[in-house]
Amino acid sequence: xxxxxxxxxxxxxxxxxxxxxxxxxxxxxxxxxxxxxxxxxxxxxxxxxxxxxxxxxxxxxxxxxxxxxxxxxxxxxxxxxxxxxxxxxxxxxxxxxxxxxxxxxxxxxxxxxx
Amino acid sequence: xxxxxxxxxxxxxxxxxxxxxxxxxxxxxxxxxxxxxxxxxxxxxxxxxxxxxxxxxxxxxxxxxxxxxxxxxxxxxxxxxxxxxxxxxxxxxxxxxxxxxxxxxxxxxxx
Numbered sequence: 001x002x003x004x005x006x007x008x009x010x011x012x013x014x015x016x017x018x019x020x021x022x023x024x025x026x027x028x029x030x031x032x033x034x035x036x037x038x039x040x041x042x043x044x045x046x047x048x049x050x051x052x053x054x055x056x057x058x059x060x061x062x063x064x065x066x067x068x069x070x071x072x073x074x075x076x077x078x079x080x081x082x083x084x085x086x087x088x089x090x091x092x093x094x095x096x097x098x099x100x101x102x103x104x105x106x107x108x109x110x111x112x113x114x
Numbered sequence: 115x116x117x118x119x120x121x122x123x124x125x126x127x128x129x130x131x132x133x134x135x136x137x138x139x140x141x142x143x144x145x146x147x148x149x150x151x152x153x154x155x156x157x158x159x160x161x162x163x164x165x166x167x168x169x170x171x172x173x174x175x176x177x178x179x180x181x182x183x184x185x186x187x188x189x190x191x192x193x194x195x196x197x198x199x200x201x202x203x204x205x206x207x208x209x210x211x212x213x214x215x216x217x218x219x220x221x222x223x224x225x
Contacts, residue, residue, distance in 0.1 A: 004156075033212050037154075043202065045212030056212055088154060092213075102147070103213060105157040 002027065004093050004106035012112045018079040021109045025072050025093030031055075032074035033103060034066060037088040046089075049074050050096050078111075086113045119216050120203060126222040133190045135219040137203030138183075144208040146179055148188050151200045151218070160188075160201075193223045 005024045013019050025032050033056075034046040045058040049068035066076045072093075078085055088110050092103035121136045137146070145164045149157040163170045163179045163186065170177045176189040190197055200220045204213040 035212070035215075042217045043204075043215035045214070048212055058212065090156060092157075102159050102162055104159060105149070107156040108154075110154070 004091060004104055006089075006091055006106040006109050008109060009107065010110050010112075012114065013081050014114050015081055015083060017081050018077060019081060019111060021076045021078075021089055021091075021111075023074045023076070023091035023093075023106060025074070025091075026104055029093035029095055029104075030072050031094045031096035032068060032072065033092045033094075034074070034076050035090045035092065036060075037090060037108070038084075038086070043090070046076070081113045083113050086111060120201070120219040122219060123217070124220045124222070126224060127193060129193060129195055129223050129225050131193055133193050133197070133221055133223075135188045135201050135203075135221070137186045137188070137216055139186075139203075139205045139214075139216075140184065141205075141207055143181075143205045145206045146177075146186050147204045147206065147213065148175075148177060148186075149202045149204060149215075151202065152198075157202065190221075193221075195223050195225050197221060198223045 007022045031050045033048040035043050037043045048056040052068045063079045068074045088108045090105050090108045092105045094101045094103045119138050145162055147162045148160040151157050161172045161177050163177050174191045179186045200218040202215050202218045204215045
């Protein structure tokens with residue numbers, strides 16, 4: 001079974017631009033979660049999508065948004081990029097059961113904002 | 115915000131020795147999970163322990179959970195060079211916050 005894939009793997013943008021990251025979950029998984037990892041803040045939860053609906057949301061500004069398609073693939077968008085948005089963005093997929101299920105992570109997209 | 119706090123922040127041991135990492139958290143949980151990350155890559159799930167479990171084994175891994183102390187430990191026995199990585203604990207409170215990660219323990223296995 002193929003794992004979680006993320007594209008692109010690396011991205012360089014400048015301040016003020018916007019960026020879209022993509023995540024394809026494991027086949028059969030309906031939940032996709034996004035996390036941001038920085039040296040200073042560590043791993044932080046952005047949001048979770050399940051059946052094309054945002055089910056949970058972390059404490060990030062509205063510049064961070066996402067969506068999920070009918071095939072469970074998900075995209076994350078960051079508008080008006082800031083230097084502090086430089087990070088490794090990880091997505092994770094799971095079946096979508098609510099009780100104690102394992103999340104499987106992709107390799108991440110490393111975003112550098114100049 | 116971080117809920118879990120791993121201890122130590124860094125650990126260097128000789129190949130073949132055992133490595134123990136600890137994790138403390140603040141609120142009630144449904145389960146606690148341990149992940150490994152190599153050099154800023156994706157996270158690899160190691161083991162999940164539910165709040166009603168006290169100990170779990172998987173190969174060379176042993177995880178304990180003490181909900182009264184809000185703490186967990188990860189033991190890696192007979193360490194290998196390939197175990198060099200950062201290890202994170204993550205708590206699942208069953209709420210709207212997704213997994214809440216600690217800042218990790220960086221483990222270095224010296225050959």
